[in-house]
Amino acid sequence: MKRTLCALAVLGLTATLPAQPALNKDVAKIYAEICANCHGAQLEGGSAPSMLDDQWSSGNGDDASIARIIYDGSLEKGMPAFHSLMSEGDVRAMVIFIREQRANHQRSRQAKTVPTGTITTTEHPYRIETVATGLSTPWSIAFLPGDRVLVTEKTGRLRVIEGGRLLPQAIKGTPAVRDDGQGGLLEVAVHPDYATNGWIYLAYSDPAKNAAGKEVSLTMLVRGRIKAGAWVDEEKIWQAPIEFYHPGGGVHYGCRIAFDGQGYLYFSHGERGRGPEAQEIRRPNGKIHRIHDDGRIPADNPFVNTPGAFPTIWTYGNRNPQGLDFDPRTGILWETEHGPRGGDELNIVRRGANYGWNTITFGMNYDGSPITAETAREGMEQPVTYWVPSIAVCGIDFYEGTLFPKWTGNLFVSSLAQQELRRLVIDGDKVVSQEVILKGIGRLRDVQCAPDGSIYVAVNDPGAIIRLVPAN
Structure with missing residues (x-):
């Protein structure tokens, strides 16, 4: 099923964007109030598509693509723009929330058992x-x-x-x-x-x-x-x-x-x-x-x-x-x-370097509220890779x-x-x-x-x- 998103945008917004309200509200509540009516209480879909599969009608499903469609909307697909409703921190938190719910959905479908026999991987069984x-x-x-x-x-x-x-x-x-x-x-x-x-x-x-x-x-x-x-x-x-x-x-x-x-x-x-x-x-x-x-x-x-x-x-x-x-x-x-909630990091350890916590982060607070909208700042190291959720x-x-x-x-x-x-x-x-x-x-x-x-x-x-x- 092709999908569009119903609310927010992610980080990467430029300084030229208009000022946004600082909701700093539990992201689950924001989703329930703004998104669930279309996309379902558990992201399972409703009048708008599910967000639990891997088919995307706009972009390739990365954070920036999700941000774009949420922030600007897509009138031809019936997706309104939500750039005037949330702070950049709320936006970042929503993307983490979507990632979390997708991961939880996948994990719930897997049995917790130790595999027996041969396990196949790309390089070695x-x-x-x-x-x-x-x-x-x-x-x-x-x-x-x-x-x-x-x-x-x-x-x-x-x-x-x-x-x-x-x-x-x-x-x-x-x-x-x-x-x-x-x-x-x-x-x-x-x-x-x-x-x-x-x-x-x-x-x-x-x-x-x-x-x-x-x-x-x-x-x-x-x-x-x-x-x-x-x-x-x-x-x-x-x-x-x-x-x-x-x-x-x-x-x-x-x-x-x-x-x-x-x-x-x-x-x-x-x-x-x-x-x-x-x-x-x-x-x-x-x-x-x-x-x-x-x-x-x-x-x-x-x-x-x-x-x-x-x-x-x-x-x-x-x-x-x-x-x-x-x-x-x-x-x-x-x-x-x-x-925290999102934003696990893999870093190279460099002498005297500052890794940014908690000034910059790709995560949010455990209560679902934003920590900051900043994921980068001059003088602070960026992770080699990070994981959200x-x-x-x-x-x-x-x-x-x-x-x-x-x-x-x-x-x-x-x-x-x-x-x-x-x-x-x-x-x-x-x-x-x-x-x-x-x-x-x-x-x-x-x-x-x-x-x-x-x-x-x-x-x-x-x-x-x-x-x-x-x-x-």
């Missing part, structure tokens, strides 16, 4: 093997020499898979965590020279009390070793002063860790739900940080000599980065970052194995909301193509290439570790 079940929100995966695999559970336990079997006992003596909302035991990472030094790194939400005796928390990094099933030799690697800790609201801790092979450790830190603080370089939240792997502050960090700045900051204006990895071919550091991007990993030779060098991206594992073909600093190779088996929290070339994935709801192996 594969099958799924279940490695471990019964985990409580597995968050991160890391590999030790031999056949040992480390898995963090958000609830605070560090687990070991050995010989393809989940050991019943968690590692003893790991740090206490604030298991609240999105907080808990998050990242586990193994030092590049683990074979000689034995260091394992943990990132977690650190529970503390401030000077007023109020419970607060913030992301913290430590390293230690595992001996005889216990966490020992712990050293504090990074901790912010207590005045930067935040009470309640257990959201946006980050955190992923990446080593550059030259003695530096990079890690991501969410803005803890306080968007404007991501722009403040005196604060640690909403940033990518760079330290030596023993916690020392590098002398060449971009703000190390700026009065009042937090010295470990490498980038700022980040929202909630939960994917971080170096492209082994180019040495470029890539990051995935949760947007949000797929809830999480862990990422560049594939370095040989079991799937045509995938070597590709970037794998896990997602929570859309329950997808995506394969991105990267050429230098650009995304050439994307393919969803797994979908609908649960929330995918992390993805890691194993030493043997298989691909491990952490699944939430239910908590499990699976791996992808060649079909043959």
Whole structure:
């Protein structure tokens, strides 16, 4: 069925457009009041066509095309112009809303089951093997020499898979965590020279009390070793002063860790739900940080000599980065970052750069109201690509194995909301193509290439570790 749209326009409007009212109203209410009468309460169609299929009478269905037909209308198709009814922010929010409803419709038609047998993709057929079940929100995966695999559970336990079997006992003596909302035991990472030094790194939400005796928390990094099933030799690697800790609201801790092979450790830190603080370089939240792997502050960090700045900051204006990895071919550091409602991002991490949150964004507030109409501003980085609606991007990993030779060098991206594992073909600093190779088996929290070339994935709801192996 051919379709036209019934309301709004998207971003990309020029400064010459006439002034528009600032509704800043829940976008679902705007749709119900203005669009549903023609296009149906669930976008299923009525006197005007459905917006749930992929046939478009104007443009190719991208944001700009939708914007054009909504803003200017199409009298010959019975579509009025709505440019005088909404602010540019409301317009942006409506496009996100339409994208969300289409994605929800597609997801509702898919069964949540683990596929059996051969799964066909563009380059390689594969099958799924279940490695471990019964985990409580597995968050991160890391590999030790031999056949040992480390898995963090958000609830605070560090687990070991050995010989393809989940050991019943968690590692003893790991740090206490604030298991609240999105907080808990998050990242586990193994030092590049683990074979000689034995260091394992943990990132977690650190529970503390401030000077007023109020419970607060913030992301913290430590390293230690595992001996005889216990966490020992712990050293504090990074901790912010207590005045930067935040009470309640257990959201946006980050955190992923990446080593550059030259003695530096990079890690991501969410803005803890306080968007404007991501722009403040005196604060640690909403940033990518760079330290030596023993916690020392590098002398060449971009703000190390700026009065009042937090010295470990490498980038700022980040929202909630939960994917971080170096492209082994180019040495470029890539990051995935949760947007709000819409606007998840894939970024290249550049020294001292500002990634714009929450001044610019391709998303909107969770209540459906606009954050801003701006998606770009001079001096702020643009994402290499972004996703609307949000797929809830999480862990990422560049594939370095040989079991799937045509995938070597590709970037794998896990997602929570859309329950997808995506394969991105990267050429230098650009995304050439994307393919969803797994979908609908649960929330995918992390993805890691194993030493043997298989691909491990952490699944939430239910908590499990699976791996992808060649079909043959």
